Amino acid sequence: MSDEFEPTIIAFLCNWCSYAGADLAGTSRIHYPPNVKIIRVMCSGRVNPLFLMNALQQGADGVLISGCHPGDCHYLEGNYYSRRRFVLMHRLLEHIGVHPNRVHMSWVSASEGEKFKEVVSEVRDKVKEIGPMNQFGRRQINW
Amino acid sequence: MADYVFQKEKIEELLGGMAKNYEVHAPLLNAGIVRFGKVEEGGPALAKLDDYSNSSVPPKELLFPQTETLFRYRLGTGGIEPKVPDAGAKVAVFGIRPCDAQAFAIVDKLFGWDYPDPYFQNRRKSTVLIGLACSSPCSTCFCTSLGGGPTNDEYLDVAMYDLGNEIYLKTVTEKGDELCKSISDLLEEASPSHLEACQNQSKEAASKIRRSIDTNGIPEKLPALYDNPFWEQFSDRCLGCGICTYLCPTCHCFDIQDEVEVFDGRRARMWDTCMFEEYTRHASGHNPRPTRKERTRNRVSHKYSYFPTNFGVIACVGCGRCIKYCPVNIDIIDILEKSIAVEVKEAG
Amino acid sequence: MVDQGELRQKAKEVISREDVRRLIGWKRGTYGFEAAPAVIKDPSEADELVFDPTCVQNPASFVTLEEKPPLPRGVEPDLRKVGVFAKGCDSRALIQQMVEQAYERDHIVVIGIPCRGVIDHRKAEKLFGDVTPDLVEISGDKVVIEIGGEKREVAREDVLMAKCLRCRYPNPLISDVLVGGEVEKFADDDFSDVDEFEKKSPAEKWEFWEKEFSKCIRCYSCRNVCPMCYCPECVVTRLKPQWTRRSVDLSENTSYHIERSWHLAGRCIECMECERVCPMDIPIMTLNRKLTRDVKELFSYEPGTDVEASPLLTSYNPQDPEEYIM
Numbered sequence: 001m002s003d004e005f006e007p008t009i010i011a012f013l014c015n016w017c018s019y020a021g022a023d024l025a026g027t028s029r030i031h032y033p034p035n036v037k038i039i040r041v042m043c044s045g046r047v048n049p050l051f052l053m054n055a056l057q058q059g060a061d062g063v064l065i066s067g068c069h070p071g072d073c074h075y076l077e078g079n080y081y082s083r084r085r086f087v088l089m090h091r092l093l094e095h096i097g098v099h100p101n102r103v104h105m106s107w108v109s110a111s112e113g114e115k116f117k118e119v120v121s122e123v124r125d126k127v128k129e130i131g132p133m134n135q136f137g138r139r140q141i142n143w
Numbered sequence: 144m145a146d147y148v149f150q151k152e153k154i155e156e157l158l159g160g161m162a163k164n165y166e167v168h169a170p171l172l173n174a175g176i177v178r179f180g181k182v183e184e185g186g187p188a189l190a191k192l193d194d195y196s197n198s199s200v201p202p203k204e205l206l207f208p209q210t211e212t213l214f215r216y217r218l219g220t221g222g223i224e225p226k227v228p229d230a231g232a233k234v235a236v237f238g239i240r241p242c243d244a245q246a247f248a249i250v251d252k253l254f255g256w257d258y259p260d261p262y263f264q265n266r267r268k269s270t271v272l273i274g275l276a277c278s279s280p281c282s283t284c285f286c287t288s289l290g291g292g293p294t295n296d297e298y299l300d301v302a303m304y305d306l307g308n309e310i311y312l313k314t315v316t317e318k319g320d321e322l323c324k325s326i327s328d329l330l331e332e333a334s335p336s337h338l339e340a341c342q343n344q345s346k347e348a349a350s351k352i353r354r355s356i357d358t359n360g361i362p363e364k365l366p367a368l369y370d371n372p373f374w375e376q377f378s379d380r381c382l383g384c385g386i387c388t389y390l391c392p393t394c395h396c397f398d399i400q401d402e403v404e405v406f407d408g409r410r411a412r413m414w415d416t417c418m419f420e421e422y423t424r425h426a427s428g429h430n431p432r433p434t435r436k437e438r439t440r441n442r443v444s445h446k447y448s449y450f451p452t453n454f455g456v457i458a459c460v461g462c463g464r465c466i467k468y469c470p471v472n473i474d475i476i477d478i479l480e481k482s483i484a485v486e487v488k489e490a491g
Numbered sequence: 492m493v494d495q496g497e498l499r500q501k502a503k504e505v506i507s508r509e510d511v512r513r514l515i516g517w518k519r520g521t522y523g524f525e526a527a528p529a530v531i532k533d534p535s536e537a538d539e540l541v542f543d544p545t546c547v548q549n550p551a552s553f554v555t556l557e558e559k560p561p562l563p564r565g566v567e568p569d570l571r572k573v574g575v576f577a578k579g580c581d582s583r584a585l586i587q588q589m590v591e592q593a594y595e596r597d598h599i600v601v602i603g604i605p606c607r608g609v610i611d612h613r614k615a616e617k618l619f620g621d622v623t624p625d626l627v628e629i630s631g632d633k634v635v636i637e638i639g640g641e642k643r644e645v646a647r648e649d650v651l652m653a654k655c656l657r658c659r660y661p662n663p664l665i666s667d668v669l670v671g672g673e674v675e676k677f678a679d680d681d682f683s684d685v686d687e688f689e690k691k692s693p694a695e696k697w698e699f700w701e702k703e704f705s706k707c708i709r710c711y712s713c714r715n716v717c718p719m720c721y722c723p724e725c726v727v728t729r730l731k732p733q734w735t736r737r738s739v740d741l742s743e744n745t746s747y748h749i750e751r752s753w754h755l756a757g758r759c760i761e762c763m764e765c766e767r768v769c770p771m772d773i774p775i776m777t778l779n780r781k782l783t784r785d786v787k788e789l790f791s792y793e794p795g796t797d798v799e800a801s802p803l804l805t806s807y808n809p810q811d812p813e814e815y816i817m
Contacts, residue, residue: 173702173706174702174703174706174772175772176706176771176772178706196621199770199771200708200771209708209739210737210738210739210740281621282522282523282621282622282623283522283621379530379553380527380528380529380530380553382552382556382712382715382716382768383556383715384710384711384712384714384715384716384768385708385709385710385711385712386710386712386768386770389708389710390708390710390770398737400736400737400738402736402738411738413737413738413739414708414739416710419711419728421728433558433560433561434558434560435558466521466522468770470525470548470712470716470764470767470768471527471528471548472520472521472523472525472526472527472528473527474520474521474522476521477521
C-alpha cells in the first residue's frame with residue numbers, strides 16, 4: 001500500500017446513458033480508476049445541487065455529474081435543465097473558493113465505454129492534483 | 144473586598160497574566176463583529192473597549208453554546224461517552240456587561256429548576272465574571288427599567304470601570320477576589336479619587352439611558368390580551384426570523400438532534416426559537432401557534448408574563464439587542480407600552 | 492421628494508376600495524435610520540404612512556410572508572386584493588413573484604414610488620452615531636440629514652445603500668397608481684465589485700468566506716426577508732431528508748449559504764434585504780451578485796423585468812453554453 005493520496009470521487013450517472021456507458025466499460029474490460037463511487041440516478045436532471053454540496057460535506061474530494069448528450073435525453077430535456085443548473089453551480093462554488101477542478105460534468109452515451117474511462121481518468125488526475133478536500137467537510141469540524 | 148487600578152494599555156498583559164490560571168474569554172473583533180471568544184494567540188484581536196457598546200451575540204453562548212454535544216457514541220464500544228463540562232475548570236469572562244451578567248442570574252433559575260442541567264450549571268460554577276460598566280449606553284438600552292443599570296455590579300464577580308487611561312477594578316465576590324489575587328502583581332492600588340471618578344461615571348451613564356418602560360402591571364395584563372387582535376399590528380411585519388431570540392441574553396430554548404454517521408454519532412442540542420414555525424409544529428402536522436401573531440405574542444408574554452409567574456422575575460434585562468437588530472422595527476418597549484393602553488373588555 | 496399628502500391620499504383611495512383588504516407600505520420607526528414596514532387595513536390608518544429615504548424595507552416580501560392558517564369550517568377565505576407600495580427594486584420583486592406564479596397580476600394593486608435611493612443604516616450610524624434623524628431627504632447629489640435641529644449634507648455614496656449607487660431601475664416597472672413624478676436614471680451597474688472579488692485565488696476566496704460563514708448564527712433572517720424565499724417549507728429546516736443539519740458550524744453554515752444563494756440563481760432582484768438584515772454583517776450580496784452577473788452574461792437573463800418571462804431554471808435553450816462540460 002502506498003501512502004499516496006487517492007481521491008474519492010462521487011459520480012452521479014444517469015440511468016439511460018452514462019450508467020450504461022459505465023456498464024459497457026465494465027463488460028468490455030476497460031480499466032478505469034477505482035476512485036469513482038457511482039450513484040445511479042434516473043436522469044442528470046434529477047441531480048440536485050444539494051447532492052453535490054452534501055457529497056463535498058461528507059468527504060468526497062471531487063464530484064462528477066454525467067448524462068446523455070444534449071438532444072439524447074431519455075426524458076427529452078432533462079439534461080438541458082441540468083446543464084444550466086451546473087454551469088451556474090460550478091461558478092458559484094468557484095466563487096466561494098472551491099477549486100473549479102473539483103466539480104465536473106460530462107456527456108457519456110451508452111455506447112461510450114471508452115469515453116467513460118477517459119472522463120473518469122481525467123477527473124481523477126485533476127482532483128488528485130489539487131489534493132484532498134479540506135474546506136467544509138463535516139467530520140473535521142467541532143465534532 | 145478590594146479595589147485596584149491598572150493602565151488601559153496593559154490590557155493584553157493583564158489577560159496574559161489571567162491566562163496562566165484561567166481560560167480567558169473576552170470580546171473579540173471577528174470580521175467586523177464584536178463577539179465573545181477565547182483569547183488565543185493568532186486568533187481574532189481583542190475588541191477596543193471604546194469602539195463598541197456591547198457584543199452582537201450575548202455572552203450566553205459561553206455558558207450555553209449555540210451547538211453543544213451532549214454525548215457521543217461509537218459502534219462496538221458499548222455505551223455512550225457523555226460530554227459534561229468540568230465544574231472545576233477555571234474560566235474567566237472578561238468585559239461582560241452588567242445586563243448580560245444579570246441575564247445569567249435569570250437563566251440560572253430555569254436551568255436549576257425541575258431538572259438541574261449539568262451542562263449549564265457546571266459551566267456557570269466554573270466561570271468568573273469580570274464585568275465592564277457601560278459609559279456610553281446605546282439608544283436602545285433600557286436596563287434601568289428592569290432592576291439593572293449601566294454600572295450595576297450586583298451579578299458580577301469583579302466590576303471594572305473604564306476611566307480613560309486607567310481601569311478601576313473592584314472585587315465583588317470571593318471568586319473575584321481569588322482571581323484578582325492571582326494577578327495582583329499586575330495591578331496597582333486604587334486611590335479615593337478613582338472611586339470618586341467611577342461614582343461620577345455611574346451617575347452620568349445612568350442619565351444617558353434614553354428609553355424606559357414601567358413594568359408595573361404588565362405581567363398581569365398580557366394574559367388578558369391572549370386572543371386580542373392587538374398582536375397583529377406587530378406580527379404583520381414580523382419576518383419570523385430568529386434575530387430577537389438568538390441575540391437575547393435570556394432566551395434559552397433549545398432543540399435536541401441526533402447526528403448519525405456510519406459508525407458513530409452524537410446527540411447535540413442547538414438553540415431553538417419560538418419565532419420559527421417548526422418550533423411548535425406537532426408530528427401530526429398540527430401547529431398550535433399557526434401564525435406569527437401567536438409567535439410574537441409568545442415571545443413577549445413569555446418574557447414579561449409566563450416567566451415572572453413561574454420564577455418571580457421578568458426574563459428581560461433591557462440590553463436592547465432585540466430592538467437594535469430587528470430589521471423591521473419590532474420594538475419590545477413599543478409593544479409593552481401599547482399593551483398597557485389596550486382596553487380589554489371583561490368577559491361576560 | 493415625495494409629497495406625503497399625495498402619498499396618503501392615494502393610499503387612502505386604494506385601501507378604501509371594496510376589493511382591497513390590506514395595504515403594505517412604510518411608517519415611522521421608533522428609533523434610528525430605518526422606517527418600519529406598515530400593514531394597514533383601514534383608511535384611518537393611511538395617515539401613518541410615509542415615504543422618504545429611510546423606507547428601505549422591501550414591501551414585496553410581506554406579500555408572500557402573509558400566512559394563511561386553516562380556516563374554521565364554514566368560513567370563506569378573504570380573496571380580495573393586497574395593495575403594495577413599490578420602489579423600482581421592489582417592483583422587480585413583485586414581477587419575479589408573478590413570473591413564478593406566486594400569485595396573479597390581479598391579486599395586487601401596486602402603488603409605484605419613483606425612488607432616488609435609500610439609507611444604509613450601517614453607513615449612517617458610522618457617520619452620525621446611534622441617533623434618530625428628524626428628516627432625511629435627497630436633494631441633487633447630496634443627502635440632507637437633520638439631527639436635533641442641525642442640518643447636514645453628505646455625499647450619496649457615504650450614506651446610501653450600495654444597491655442605490657448602481658440602481659438601474661429607479662422607477663417602478665409596474666404600477667397601477669404612481670405617486671410623484673418619474674425620476675431620471677442616475678446610476679449604472681458594471682459589476683466591477685464582482686470582477687474585483689474574482690481576482691482572488693481559490694485559497695484567498697475561501698479564507699474570506701471561511702471567516703464570514705463561521706460568524707453565521709443561522710437566524711434565517713436573510714431567508715425570511717427575501718421576497719423570493721416563500722416556500723411553505725424550506726429545505727434547510729426539513730428533517731426528512733435532512734440535507735443541512737441544525738448544528739451551527741462551518742460545514743453546515745457553508746451548506747446553508749450555498750443553498751440559499753443557489754436557490755436565488757436567476758431569481759435575485761438585488762433588493763439587498765438579505766445583507767441589510769444580517770445581524771452578523773455577512774456580505775451575502777457578494778454571492779448573489781456573482782450569480783446575477785453570470786446569469787446575465789451566460790443567458791442574457793435579467794430576473795424581475797418582464798412579467799411574461801419564464802423562470803431561468805425551468806426553461807432552456809439547446810444552444811446554452813457548455814463551458815466546462817467534458
